[in-house]
Amino acid sequence: MSDTKLTGKALLQKVKELAELPRRETAKQCGYYTRSKSGGARVNLTEFYDAVLAAKGVALDPDGAKDGRGREPTYRVSVHKNGQIVIGSTYTNAMGLHPGDEFEIKLGYKHIKLNKLDENGLASGNDDN
Helix, strand or coil: CCCCCHHHHHHHHHHHHHHCHHHHHHHHHHCEEEECCCCEEEECCCHHHHHHHHHHHCCCCCCCCCCCCCCCCCCCCCCCCCCCCCHHHHHHHHHCCCCCECCCCECCCEEEEEEEEECCEEEEECCCC
16 A cells, blocks of 8 residues: 555556445555554545546636535525525625625616725716616
């Protein structure tokens, strides 16, 4: 067993070679484990799966925008039963918005436009729909 975690093509090749083994054993054989104080091996499947996806070219960004509850932003929202639409802190943080910021709402044919108001109550966006 290797103490070095395999990555890239080497990881994919090893996974193919160990196709008959259970997932945990495959991850362990590829170096995705740590030793506990008692000497037992703790397999890190999440890190292993992330490495396999990265080796296959699927980009995962652990530092990407998340809302703290494990969900990724989707840029899609739905109207709640009470008629409200919640944008979420992921987007407000990305836009640098703060509690108390005010907006002017402009209704278009199939869209809603929010123009941020400045401290004088004037919209900072342009007036087109």
